[in-house]
Amino acid sequence: xxxAMLEVRDVKKSFxxxxxxxxxxxxxxxxxxxxxxxxxxxxxxTLVNSITGFLRPDSGHVYxxxxxxxxxxxxxxxxxxxxxxxxxxxxxGGLSVLGNxxxxxxxxxxxxxxxxxxxxxxKTTEKDNVREAFAMAEAMELTPYWDAVxxxxxxxxxxLAEIGRALLAGAKLVILDEPICGVDPVxxxxxxxxxxxxxxxxGLTFLVIEHRLDIALKYADxxxxxxxxxxxxxxxxxxxxxxxxxxxxxxxx
Amino acid sequence: MSGQWFLFSVDLLALFxxxxxxxxxxxxxxxxxxxxxxxxxxxxxxxxxxxxxxPIRLGMWLVEVDPSxxxxxxxxxxxxxxxxxLSLHGSPGTAMTILLITLLAAGAAGALLGLQxxxxxxxxxxxxxxxxxxxxxxxxxxxGNNYDPVVGGPLGVRxxxxxxxxxxxxxxxxxxxxCALALGVxxxxxxxxxxxxxxxLRAIRDNPDAASSLxxxxxxxxxxxxxxxxxxxxxxxxxxTLYTTGVAPSALxxxxxxxxxxxxVVFGGSGSNVGVLxxxxxxxxxxxxxxxxxxxLSFLPFDPVWLQFLLxxxxxxxxxxxxxxxxxxxxxxxxxxxxEMAKAAGKESL
Numbered sequence: 001x002x003x004a005m006l007e008v009r010d011v012k013k014s015f016x017x018x019x020x021x022x023x024x025x026x027x028x029x030x031x032x033x034x035x036x037x038x039x040x041x042x043x044x045x046t047l048v049n050s051i052t053g054f055l056r057p058d059s060g061h062v063y064x065x066x067x068x069x070x071x072x073x074x075x076x077x078x079x080x081x082x083x084x085x086x087x088x089x090x091x092x093g094g095l096s097v098l099g100n101x102x103x104x105x106x107x108x109x110x111x112x113x114x115x116x117x118x119x120x121x122x123k124t125t126e127k128d129n130v131r132e133a134f135a136m137a138e139a140m141e142l143t144p145y146w147d148a149v150x151x152x153x154x155x156x157x158x159x160l161a162e163i164g165r166a167l168l169a170g171a172k173l174v175i176l177d178e179p180i181c182g183v184d185p186v187x188x189x190x191x192x193x194x195x196x197x198x199x200x201x202x203g204l205t206f207l208v209i210e211h212r213l214d215i216a217l218k219y220a221d222x223x224x225x226x227x228x229x230x231x232x233x234x235x236x237x238x239x240x241x242x243x244x245x246x247x248x249x250x251x252x253x
Numbered sequence: 254m255s256g257q258w259f260l261f262s263v264d265l266l267a268l269f270x271x272x273x274x275x276x277x278x279x280x281x282x283x284x285x286x287x288x289x290x291x292x293x294x295x296x297x298x299x300x301x302x303x304x305x306x307x308p309i310r311l312g313m314w315l316v317e318v319d320p321s322x323x324x325x326x327x328x329x330x331x332x333x334x335x336x337x338x339l340s341l342h343g344s345p346g347t348a349m350t351i352l353l354i355t356l357l358a359a360g361a362a363g364a365l366l367g368l369q370x371x372x373x374x375x376x377x378x379x380x381x382x383x384x385x386x387x388x389x390x391x392x393x394x395x396x397g398n399n400y401d402p403v404v405g406g407p408l409g410v411r412x413x414x415x416x417x418x419x420x421x422x423x424x425x426x427x428x429x430x431x432c433a434l435a436l437g438v439x440x441x442x443x444x445x446x447x448x449x450x451x452x453x454l455r456a457i458r459d460n461p462d463a464a465s466s467l468x469x470x471x472x473x474x475x476x477x478x479x480x481x482x483x484x485x486x487x488x489x490x491x492x493x494t495l496y497t498t499g500v501a502p503s504a505l506x507x508x509x510x511x512x513x514x515x516x517x518v519v520f521g522g523s524g525s526n527v528g529v530l531x532x533x534x535x536x537x538x539x540x541x542x543x544x545x546x547x548x549x550l551s552f553l554p555f556d557p558v559w560l561q562f563l564l565x566x567x568x569x570x571x572x573x574x575x576x577x578x579x580x581x582x583x584x585x586x587x588x589x590x591x592x593e594m595a596k597a598a599g600k601e602s603l
Contacts, residue, residue, distance in 0.1 A: 054462065078468035090463040092456040094524075096585045102449070103456040104467045110449030110588065111469075113477050117444035126449060126588050127597040134598035147603075149585055162463075169467045 003066075005030045005173050005205040006051070006082070011060030013043075013050045020046040021057070022229035028173065031203040033195060035216055038226035039249055044209045045087055047226070048175055052084045053077045064173070083171035087178050087209075089158045093151030100150050100161050101136055104168035105129035136164045140194065156187035163194070173205045180212055188212065192219040217241075225249070263424045265541050270431025271493045273533045276514050277438045277526065278485035284523030284583070285451065286478045287458030288375075289383035292390030294510040296366045296483040298502075299393060300359035300490025305404035305412055305500035307358055311351045312337035312413040316344075327401055330410045334498075337413035345418040352415045355491055363487020364480050366393075371479030375472050378461070390507055397502030409501025412494065427496045434492055438485055442526055449588050454478065516565050520572050522579025531580055539564065 006028040013021040021043045028034050036044050050057035053074040062070045064082050072080075092100050107129060109115040110122030137143050140160045145153055150161065159179050166174045179195075180188035196219060198204045210216035217223070223240040225233040233243040240246055275297060282288040309330060313323060318336045322329040341348045370389040374382050397403050404410050419426040445451045456464045457471050465471045494500045513536065521532020543550070543560050550557035572579065587594060595603045 052466070054466075073470075074462075074465040075468050075470045078466060083468075084466050086463065086466075090460045092452075092459040092463065094455050094459050094583060094585065095452055096587075099452050099585060099587070100456075102588075103452055103464065103469075106468070107449040111453045113445075113450065113481050116448040116450035117441065119448070122449060123589075127593065129449075130589060130594050130597040131599070134594075134600075147585075165463075165467055 003030070004028060004063075005065060006207070007061075007063040007066075008047075008051055009061045009063075011047065011050050011062065012058045013046055013055060014058055019229045021050060023060070024226070024229075024231050026224055026231070026234075028205055028207055029222070030205050031199055032221040033199055033206045033208060033219055035220035035223045036207060036209045036226065037211075037213060037216075037223060038232075041228075042226040043229040044226055045177055048084060048177055048207070048209060052082065052175060054084075078169055078171075081170060081172035082175065083166035083169050083173075084175040085159075085162045085166060085177055085179065087181065089155055089182075090162065091150040091153075091158045093149070095150055096147050097142055097150055097153065097157070097161055098130075098133055098137060098146045101133040101164050101168055102129055104165040105132060106170075132168060136168055140164050141190075156183045156191070159183055159191060160194070163191070167198070167204075171204070173207070175207045175209075177209045178211060179208060180210065180215060185215065188215050192216070195219065260424070261541065261545060263428050265537060267424070267428035267431050267496050268541070269534060269537050270428065270433075270435045271489050271496070272514065272517065272537055273435035273530060274431075274438045274485055274489040274492075275510070276518050276521075276529045276533050277435070277442055278482045278489070279514050279518050280523050280526070280529050281442060281445070281485070282478055282482045283518065284525075284529075285445065285454040285458065286475060287461075288386075288475060288478060288482075289379070290386050290479070290482065291383045291511055291515070292370055292386035292388070293486060293514055294505060294507045295370055295386075295390045295393055296363040296486035297490040297493075297510045298397065298505045299362040299366045299483075300487030300492075301494045301500050301505055302393065302397060302404050302490075303359040303362045303487070304355055304491035304494030305410050307355050308351050308412050308415060308495070309333055309337065309410070311354060312341070315347050315351065316340035327405045327410065330405065330412075334411045334413045338417050341413060341415065341417040342420075343418070348415040348418050351413070352495065355415075355495065356488055359487045359491030360484045361487075363483040363485070363490070365483075366487070367480040367483020368476070371476045371483075375475040375479065387507075387511075390511055394502055394505060394507075397505070404500050404502060407501070407503055409499055409504070411499045414498045415495050431492050431496060434488055439526055439530075446526075446586060447588060451586065452588070513565070516569055519579060520568050522581040522583070524578060524583025525581040528579050528581030536565075 004027045008026045010023050010025050011021055012023050024047055038044050049055040051062050053072050056071055061068060064080050069077055092103060107122050107125050110126060115121050137146050142160060145157060180191050195206055217237050220237055223237055224231060225240055225246050227249045232245045233240050279293055282290045316337055318333055322333050370386060374385050377385060398407050416423045416427045457474055461471045517532040517536045518529055522528025540561055543557055547557045591603050
């Protein structure tokens with residue numbers, strides 16, 4: 001399918017004898033929230049790791065906006081507009097909330113060991129970055145905590161800041177690995193409402209792995225279900241929930 | 254001030270300058286970027302070898318020396334060095350030329366050593382990185398001890414004194430130069446602190462995977478940091494050799510030039526320049542005092558030279574138990590001042 005945001009074809013990844021991802025193909029349409037679900041150990045995170053350059057897939061192809069990015073390193077994939085988050089909270093603990101957001105902004109001169117002593121080279125860029133980072137903090141209702149050290153804030157705030165970082169890094173496609181894991185239900189709904197807003201206002205595309213189906217299914221446009229390294233179902237929320245194989249996997253036969 | 258105290262202070266200052274530069278290099282690698290460089294001694298030794306190899310050859314080339322002596326540079330090194338010294342007494346220009354060229358070469362050697370140990374190492378994480386760097390640190394000591402043409406093997410070599418022109422102020426001049434090097438490194442690290450570079454390095458330290466997912470080329474940045482750290486260590490090594498006017502591979506031990514700097518930095522706090530300064534000064538002072546008052550300490554049931562090692566162990570245990578981030582802790586800082594940030598964000602104040 002041409003014109004998809006992300007096209008994954010027949011990706012395989014084994015660890016020794018374990019086929020963690022066994023020939024999975026998915027396609028993410030632009031401006032949609034796609035949910036990837038499946039029981040523990042079904043290979044969801046390994047799939048995401050293989051797509052995003054964190055792991056090298058054994059075979060298969062990954063296309064971002066029709067450009068092949070298979071085997072690219074993560075930092076290069078980021079520049080093409082695909083950013084991922086991690087299953088466990090991944091804050092830059094020693095930086096403040098604003099600092100975490102600012103890291104995602106680019107500053108070619110400010111981030112060079114040779115040029116960084118010359119403030120004149122990066123001051124203008126930095127001002128723009130600070131403006132953008134504050135705007136992002138505002139949008140995510142993180143403004144009151146902007147100066148708090150990231151490692152001392154709540155998991156919900158860390159997850160929000162991680163999404164904010166991804167957006168500031170210029171993501172068109174954001175892959176979120178359990179964005180509401182360990183987050184209280186109210187905050188969890190807030191996280192998803194925020195994704196909906198970004199989808200509608202900025203046309204961003206999301207791939208979300210989530211275990212808490214009670215919350216996540218409400219917001220999904222399309223669902224893929226994995227089990228034992230393979231895709232077992234896909235479709236709208238209703239279609240997937242009525243699928244006999246899915247029922248079997250989740251409820252036992 | 255009596256002569257003895259003057260000498261004590263000048264020597265203290267000289268060592269302090271060298272160690273401060275070296276320790277700030279460790280802070281750049283460990284404190285900012287999270288690279289546990291247990292091979293600090295490698296680039297330092299590289300710089301020291303350049304300091305032992307190059308000035309005497311530059312000296313022979315720049316001033317008049319009996320050419321037959323060049324047949325065996327190592328055997329004749331003391332005679333050549335004293336002949337060069339005689340000329341350098343009256344010509345600070347020549348001496349400073351030798352100093353500058355030596356420093357350039359030592360910086361380059363440090364950079365190369367940082368690059369060669371960093372290239373395979375930056376792809377490793379945590380403990381593996383530390384262990385491979387520890388192993389790299391031993392390489393030059395083995396070569397230097399077993400291959401005479403570098404710096405004379407285990408006996409070492411004497412080198413011309415580039416500070417000879419300062420006469421009675423020779424030690425003072427050399428000490429101040431060492432401190433000038435430390436000051437330069439200090440200002441450089443301070444500018445990293447107050448630029449986007451500082452926060453990027455800390456991001457890479459706190460979570461390399463997340464930094465990479467946000468478009469930072471983590472391996473490249475780490476390598477650049479190791480090269481920069483190597484340059485600083487190389488310069489410190491050369492300055493040390495030029496200060497002591499001699500180099501012997503056995504004196505460039507991993508204890509003195511890797512572990513001692515580590516204890517100083519861990520004690521003072523790898524997250525702050527001031528912390529590193531306090532850690533450095535404390536340890537140099539204590540070390541010098543123990544050596545100077547060795548005889549007053551004869552009541553101890555062991556040789557006082559061991560006191561330093563005991564204190565080091567004690568300090569490590571205390572610091573790691575009660576204040577793991579060191580005496581002075583890291584503060585979250587921004588590249589712009591609060592006023593500049595408020596203005597950029599269109600707010601009254603922050």
